[in-house]
Amino acid sequence: MNRNVLMTVEYDGSAFHGWQVQPGVRTVQDVLGQALSRVCGGEIKLNGASRTDEGVHALGQAVSFAGDFGIPTERIPRAVNNLIEDARVLAATDVPEGFHARFDARGKAYLYRIAASPEPDIFLRNYRYLLNESPDKSKMEEAAKRLVGTYDFSAFRTKGGAGENDTVRTITAIGISQRNAEDTKGGTVRETEVRVVGVGFMYNMVRIIVGTLVEVGLGSREPGSVTAALESRDRANAGHTAPAGGLYLERVYY
Amino acid sequence: MNRNVLMTVEYDGSAFHGWQVQPGVRTVQDVLGQALSRVCGGEIKLNGASRTDEGVHALGQAVSFAGDFGIPTERIPRAVNNLIEDARVLAATDVPEGFHARFDARGKAYLYRIAASPEPDIFLRNYRYLLNESPDKSKMEEAAKRLVGTYDFSAFRTKGGAGENDTVRTITAIGISQRNAEDTKGGTVRETEVRVVGVGFMYNMVRIIVGTLVEVGLGSREPGSVTAALESRDRANAGHTAPAGGLYLERVYY
Numbered sequence: 001m002n003r004n005v006l007m008t009v010e011y012d013g014s015a016f017h018g019w020q021v022q023p024g025v026r027t028v029q030d031v032l033g034q035a036l037s038r039v040c041g042g043e044i045k046l047n048g049a050s051r052t053d054e055g056v057h058a059l060g061q062a063v064s065f066a067g068d069f070g071i072p073t074e075r076i077p078r079a080v081n082n083l084i085e086d087a088r089v090l091a092a093t094d095v096p097e098g099f100h101a102r103f104d105a106r107g108k109a110y111l112y113r114i115a116a117s118p119e120p121d122i123f124l125r126n127y128r129y130l131l132n133e134s135p136d137k138s139k140m141e142e143a144a145k146r147l148v149g150t151y152d153f154s155a156f157r158t159k160g161g162a163g164e165n166d167t168v169r170t171i172t173a174i175g176i177s178q179r180n181a182e183d184t185k186g187g188t189v190r191e192t193e194v195r196v197v198g199v200g201f202m203y204n205m206v207r208i209i210v211g212t213l214v215e216v217g218l219g220s221r222e223p224g225s226v227t228a229a230l231e232s233r234d235r236a237n238a239g240h241t242a243p244a245g246g247l248y249l250e251r252v253y254y
Numbered sequence: 255m256n257r258n259v260l261m262t263v264e265y266d267g268s269a270f271h272g273w274q275v276q277p278g279v280r281t282v283q284d285v286l287g288q289a290l291s292r293v294c295g296g297e298i299k300l301n302g303a304s305r306t307d308e309g310v311h312a313l314g315q316a317v318s319f320a321g322d323f324g325i326p327t328e329r330i331p332r333a334v335n336n337l338i339e340d341a342r343v344l345a346a347t348d349v350p351e352g353f354h355a356r357f358d359a360r361g362k363a364y365l366y367r368i369a370a371s372p373e374p375d376i377f378l379r380n381y382r383y384l385l386n387e388s389p390d391k392s393k394m395e396e397a398a399k400r401l402v403g404t405y406d407f408s409a410f411r412t413k414g415g416a417g418e419n420d421t422v423r424t425i426t427a428i429g430i431s432q433r434n435a436e437d438t439k440g441g442t443v444r445e446t447e448v449r450v451v452g453v454g455f456m457y458n459m460v461r462i463i464v465g466t467l468v469e470v471g472l473g474s475r476e477p478g479s480v481t482a483a484l485e486s487r488d489r490a491n492a493g494h495t496a497p498a499g500g501l502y503l504e505r506v507y508y
Contacts, residue, residue: 012377012379057377085376085379086376087376088374122340122342123266125266127438181436182435184381185313
């Protein structure tokens with residue numbers, strides 16, 4: 001009997017060339033698909049809610065697949081996790097026929113992690129955006145609230161993403177928190193976490209939002225410039241694209 | 255005028271095939287040597303105090319080199335660090351002619367990091383030995399003190415290291431500490447740190463010592479079995495080799 005399964009998956013993106021299968025490189029879709037095909041005893045095609053880029057991590061990617069296979073759904077996580085070192089299936093549940101992880105997603109939450117210290121902690125380079133000084137939280141918040149809502153986010157994307165003829169998107173919340181944390185050598189780093197929740201995102205949109213907020217937080221641009229960038233619909237008026245390694249797909253909403 | 259320079263270097267070993275130059279792979283000696291050759295304007299040959307293995311990290315590797323070059327010694331760290339992402343020169347000082355980072359080393363300190371949690375934190379897999387349960391500290395200490403002193407450590411090495419005809423070594427201290435730390439997802443992991451200080455070490459010696467102490471700490475062998483293993487001089491009687499990613503060369507003593 002055909003079954004449809006939804007999995008929650010985490011992965012360390014640093015050794016993957018992103019989510020999507022590409023010839024000749026190691027991708028999450030490929031590695032996870034091969035493991036599931038072994039576990040299920042037949043070729044499995046995976047649908048991921050988000051096509052995360054090279055170096056981007058996931059704490060809660062959503063992945064669905066359908067097929068006729070013997071293994072009970074609740075045994076899938078352990079069976080798959082025995083086969084992969086840097087990705088893990090956290091949960092698997094049966095979902096109704098026709099459910100699709102990407103098309104049925106109602107929203108996503110991304111977490112972006114920044115670590116500031118006078119000397120960079122090279123052991124964190126694939127997992128944080130390393131800055132020398134900590135960005136100002138209230139300035140970042142002042143800029144962030146200008147991006148919450150439904151707008152044409154043309155200025156905050158890299159052209160080239162699939163299905164992005166319509167450039168209007170809705171961001172429902174941007175939350176910023178800061179705290180002191182310990183670095184690899186027992187020193188202190190100032191961590192800034194930016195959480196961006198929205199209905200859908202375009203290519204590099206979260207990373208450009210974060211890059212822009214970082215520039216505001218470091219004082220190299222004014223919070224108001226974010227509204228000007230948004231209204232201009234011109235990528236040149238937004239900030240830089242923050243590095244991939246700081247980005248984590250945290251949750252997909254259905 | 256010929257100068258001799260000693261540097262303190264840290265590196266994240268996860269993207270290096272160890273310290274020593276080998277054809278066709280990326281090693282620290284090679285990458286750091288090429289960067290220094292550019293900075294110094296001539297080919298530089300590096301002497302590292304420890305030939306760390308693939309995946310092993312350094313917080314304080316000692317590296318010396320000699321040559322006739324223009325750049326002032328104090329400017330070397332910044333110039334080199336601009337060229338490499340996952341290794342850093344922390345300090346550089348002039349040393350007397352003939353000083354050699356490896357031959358003149360009087361001792362070394364290694365740090366070994368273990369993180370225990372019911373579910374593995376895949377983001378730490380290259381930086382900690384991931385266990386499901388925390389090893390017992392007092393049992394580990396009971397075993398560790400049996401290894402402090404001057405012994406034939408034949409049972410605690412992998413054969414094949416260079417210059418290991420004499421298998422007597424002196425361990426001056428083994429310290430074990432435990433504490434709670436935060437994992438990538440805001441959960442708690444129990445961290446165990448094992449610090450091994452000695453005059454010199456053989457191939458895989460620290461990792462076999464730690465693997466053996468972990469087995470004692472998890473209750474699968476008795477503390478006293480460590481003395482029996484030592485006296486047997488037989489590798490089969492010691493524990494497993496702990497993974498490379500948990501090991502950090504912390505300091506070299508002169």
